[in-house]
Amino acid sequence: MLSVRDAADIIFNLVQPLDPQQDTEVVDLFAANGRILATPVTSPLDFPHWDNSAMDGYAVRYEDVHNASTEQPVNLEIVEEIPAGYQPKLTLQPGQAARIFTGAVIPQGADTVVMQEMTHREDHRVLILTTPQLGEFVRRKASYYQAGTQLLPAGIKLTAAEIAVLAASQCPQIRVYRRPRVAIFSTGDELVTVNQPLQPGQIVDSNQYALAALVQQNGAEAILLGIVKDNPEALQQTIKQAITNADIVISSGGVSVGDYDYVDKILDGLGAKIHIRAVAMRPGKPLTVATFSNFYSPVPSPQSPIYFGLPGNPAAVLVTFWRFVQPVIQKLGGIAEGGKPEFMKVRSRDELRSDGKRETYIWGRLHLIDGVYEFHKAGGSHSSGNLINLAQTNALAVLPVDTTLIPPGEKVDILLSQVMSHTT
Incomplete structure (x- = not known):
């Protein structure tokens, strides 16, 4: 045996x-949830696609504001307003600023964004009340991802995050196993x-x-x-x-x-x-x-x-x-890491027993107690014919051969799996 x-x-x-x-097929992105990516994905798009603002505020030239303070604010002319989705028309000149909103394109000539809470507006002018860092609140083009490099590797399971990335990369269809x-x-x-x-x-x-x-x-x-x-x-x-x-x-x-x-x-x-x-x-x-x-x-x-x-x-x-x-x-099915089962050691709340002659699996639930996982043995008989107390279990405690007792509070190996991944 x-x-x-x-x-x-x-x-x-x-x-x-x-x-x-x-052994692959092409599926619509809406049908890709849970599928295994068969080929690596690259994108022709940079992320971000262009320099853009991470904050509502004012796009400025750092050299204009590098000495700004509440006591000595820098007074700049507002020459353009740039909402998200708008292509700036002007290039900032010395002494100029552009009103800008989160996600909007940084205009030519600007290299820094001052958040609006650090400014005071007066009609078509704005007072800069603090010295920002160079490049502050500017999300640079291609700083997240550079076009043409690998975006997603083959062999991964597609879930909401990966599907969002593929959608943003304009991949309406994808090859999966x-x-x-x-x-x-x-x-x-x-x-x-x-x-x-x-x-x-x-x-x-x-x-x-x-x-x-x-x-x-x-x-x-x-x-x-x-x-x-x-x-x-x-x-x-x-x-x-x-x-x-x-x-x-x-x-x-x-x-x-x-x-x-x-x-x-x-x-x-x-x-x-x-x-x-x-x-x-x-x-x-x-x-x-x-x-x-x-x-x-x-x-x-x-x-x-x-x-x-x-x-x-x-x-x-x-x-x-x-x-x-x-x-x-x-x-x-093509999982890159091979799908081998994973184990973790957690504290058992209950006494676990075995005759020690065979490796024994005891079903129950993992609970997160004060930031620490605990294994709670399912109640009732642990006969292999008892289907009832398997309901709502999400973990298997593993007692090795020759181990007859795990006292309460001692650690035990727990079998982790995709099916048993949800814990409370």
């Missing part, structure tokens, strides 16, 4: 990112859909909904294949369909050692190479990871599909997705 770290390394090394030439395709199905005779009335012994298939949400949150396309009964022929047909249409396949259930757990046998029969069959973690011990050397895909792909056979219990599904599948989706 593999350690979690060894399993994570094996899985991560199976993944090749999407091809930046073949296509969304990874992830096929999802659940296995088990006991499963029913959300619309079916429950009979004794049956349970609703919540895993497919949870996995679809996780896949979409990570920027991928979810291909839903429904519930597959514990029938070898039906499972084989579903897996064949999945690997010909997806980059990643996720099934839940059917990967343990019971009489009705057929997934591993079917994968062997399809010629898959099974890299992982079990991992020393709790929850999530039964985990199958496989690849296929002979497959057909209608869309070119940089590699064979990766198959994840996750456990059937709801908590185990979510934990194994966060730990193993999420980094694969992010790396495959």
Whole structure:
């Protein structure tokens, strides 16, 4: 049985990112939120586009005002008023100033702006009551960004700030990586859909909904294949369909050692190479990871599909997705930093226990208390079958092998991820 770290390394090394030439598409900027930039972006525009004022006040020549003070104000003639969006018409001459507003173009001849609170206006003249610094409140052309240099690198996730930059750069369309395709199905005779009335012994298939949400949150396309009964022929047909249409396949259930757990046998029969069959973690011990050397895909792909056979219990599904599948989706999807999971050490408010035999994951919430993050364990049973207390959790505390107790107030490793990034 593999350690979690060894399993994570094996899985991560199976993944090749999407091809930046073949696996891209052009999208409208309004549709770019959350997408991964496929090529670096440059702009023909300088930022700022021209010298402009950072303050309402008066554009002046520094040599005219470098000795100004309240006791000896400098008296200048106002020759022009320059609101934002207006092109100045005059060049300032000695003894002249221009009324100027925030964002407006600095006129020729001016090199400094005096804020209006440091002036006194009298009709068409203004008294400068202080000595400004040379260049004060002037935003110089190209001081933020120089035209023709790299504006945004490839491999970043586009969010509001990047989209604003692209809009300001007049990029109405942008090339992004296509969304990874992830096929999802659940296995088990006991499963029913959300619309079916429950009979004794049956349970609703919540895993497919949870996995679809996780896949979409990570920027991928979810291909839903429904519930597959514990029938070898039906499972084989579903897996064949999945690997010909997806980059990643996720099934839940059917990967343990019971009489009705057929997934591993079917994968062997399809010629898959099974890299992982079990991992020393709790929850999530039964985990199958496989690849296929002979497959057909209608869309070119940089590699064979990766198959994840996750456990059937709801908590185990979510934990194994966060730990193993999420980094694969992010790396495959073109994230420049590779998508490896990040951990941080925080103080645990609660006592955390484990039997120490396997790496143990305990779910809860991160809270910011007096500027310091604390981990709060979710209440109730931490059975892998308890779906209820997973709601509103946003963090996983990790207890290593041979660690049986983390007392309250001690620090614990917390798994960070995109999905669990929101803290309160």
